[in-house]
Amino acid sequence: MMEVLTEILGNAHAPEWHDKLQDVEVENIYLDQWAAQKSRILAKGDKGTEFPIALKRHSQIIDGDIVYYNPDEGKAAVLRLDLSPVLVIDMSKLAEQRPEDIIRISVELGHAIGNQHWPAVIKGTKVYVPLTVDRKVMLSVMETHHIEDITYDFQTGLEVIPYLAPHEIRRLFGGAGHESHSHVHGAPHAHVHPDGTVHYHTHD
Numbered sequence: 279m280m281e282v283l284t285e286i287l288g289n290a291h292a293p294e295w296h297d298k299l300q301d302v303e304v305e306n307i308y309l310d311q312w313a314a315q316k317s318r319i320l321a322k323g324d325k326g327t328e329f330p331i332a333l334k335r336h337s338q339i340i341d342g343d344i345v346y347y348n349p350d351e352g353k354a355a356v357l358r359l360d361l362s363p364v365l366v367i368d369m370s371k372l373a374e375q376r377p378e379d380i381i382r383i384s385v386e387l388g389h390a391i392g393n394q395h396w397p398a399v400i401k402g403t404k405v406y407v408p409l410t411v412d413r414k415v416m417l418s419v420m421e422t423h424h425i426e427d428i429t430y431d432f433q434t435g436l437e438v439i440p441y442l443a444p445h446e447i448r449r450l451f452g453g454a455g456h457e458s459h460s461h462v463h464g465a466p467h468a469h470v471h472p473d474g475t476v477h478y479h480t481h482d
Contacts (some may be wrong), residue, residue, distance in 0.1 A: 280328065280329060280330065280346075281330075282330045282331070283329055283330065283331045283332070283333075283345040283346055283355070284331075284332055284333060284334065285333070285334075285345070286333065286337065286339070286343045286344065286345060287344045287345065287346075287347050288343075288344045288347075289340065289342045289343055289344060290304075290342035290343075290344060290356045291341075291342045295344065298347070298349070298354075299354055299356075301349065301352075302347070302348075302349060302351075302352045302354045303352055303353050303354070304353075304354050304355075304356055305323035305324060305325045305327055305353065305354070305355045305356070306323060306324045306355075306356050306358045307321045307322070307323045307324075307329055307345070307356065307357050307358065308324065308360045309321065309339070309357055309358065309359055309360060310360050310361075310362075314339050314357075314359055317332065317333050317334070317335050318331065318332045318333075319331050323355060327355070329345065329346065329355055331345060339357060339359070340359070341357070341359040341436065342356060342358070343356070343357045344356050344357075345357060359435075359436070361434065361435020361436055361439070361451060362409045362435055362451060363409050363413065363432045363433065363435065364406050364407065364408055364409065364432065364433055364434075364435060364438045364450055365406070365407040365408075365409070365413075365416055365417075365420075365430060365431075365432055366404055366405075366407075366431060366432070366433050366438065367387065367404065367405040367406075367407065367420075367428055367430040368403065368404055368428060368429045368430065369383075369384070369403045369427075369428050370403040370404075371427040371429075372384070372403070372427055372428070373403065375427065383425060383427060383428070386425050387405070387423075387428065390419065390420070390423040390425065391405070391407060394410075394419060396408075396416075397410070397449055397450070399449055399450055401441060401442065401446070404441075406438060406442070406446070408449075408450045408451065409432075413432055417430075435450075435451060438450070
């Protein structure tokens with residue numbers, strides 16, 4: 279079994295690591311948003327290697343972090359954050375409408391989302407809805423309600439995260455099975471940096 283990996287050595291997106299990683303075989307370790315927030319995990323890379331990871335408590339993980347690098351062996355392991363897509367509903371066109379129409383359309387949208395028990399985050403003129411069922415089903419629901427003057431489409435989690443606060447990130451990416459535990463010890467904490475990267479504070 280491979281040695282326990284306890285440190286983040288660098289990041290694959292950094293220029294100084296570009297050439298180093300060209301010369302070795304890179305194995306990507308895909309972590310969902312919950313695995314990324316744990317300090318101790320047994321992760322499997324995309325080439326089948328198992329990596330026991332035990333980072334220091336409150337370590338911060340961002341996409342591209344390198345946890346293993348051995349040029350003599352010709353191998354490296356890189357953490358990749360695998361975030362679920364998000365349905366982004368754009369309501370900016372409503373600003374041109376009469377107040378009573380804005381209220382009516384907003385209530386219609388709220389009814390459509392609430393009827394499905396979908397969690398949502400409202401930010402400015404956009405509504406962010408996490409992927410809770412198959413995306414075709416979600417699009418079908420939106421098309422069925424045919425709410426005027428709004429547009430909607432799916433965006434990747436990494437595209438959406440820079441616009442959200444930490445508690446909004448938890449709401450979108452926490453998943454229904456975890457949301458009720460958000461108040462207990464071990465709840466995740468994410469920190470968004472001005473450059474758009476998201477750092478996860480890990481917990482046991």
